[in-house]
Amino acid sequence: MRLMCTPSDDEDIPDQFHAALPDDRWHGSVQGPDADGVAEAAQETVRAVLWQVWPVCPEHRTGANERAVWWCRAGDGHELCEVGELAQTLPGRQRREGRRREG
Structure with missing residues (x-):
């Protein structure tokens, strides 16, 4: 985006x-x-x-909310990551593919 x-x-x-x-x-x-x-x-x-x-929480497979910190809404909820750090939550292969597209 x-x-x-x-x-x-x-x-x-x-x-x-x-x-x-x-x-x-x-x-x-x-x-x-x-x-x-x-x-x-x-x-x-x-x-x-x-x-x-x-983004989709990799643990619960549901969407996060719209705060500066991505938050998973599943269960009791938990912080996923800070905005700008989402790529760090992706599994290795997806993260590498994303870097290739950016570069």
Whole structure:
């Protein structure tokens, strides 16, 4: 995913930021590129465009919530990882494939 900005034409209306998929599809927006807003926008895009939850907790196979810390909602819930560290939770092969795509 990547962060996109739609500049406002009106100085009284803030710029809008979107978490977009690689093909530029996105859904929803936030007014500032802070971690909480970006995490929420990313999850909203995946949920609305791809009809999936993301990220998925590897222990419980369910979606996490939209805080700056990814949180697994299964059972009593638990912290999955900090936003920006999600790749560290992926199994080795998926993590390597992700690095290849980035590089």
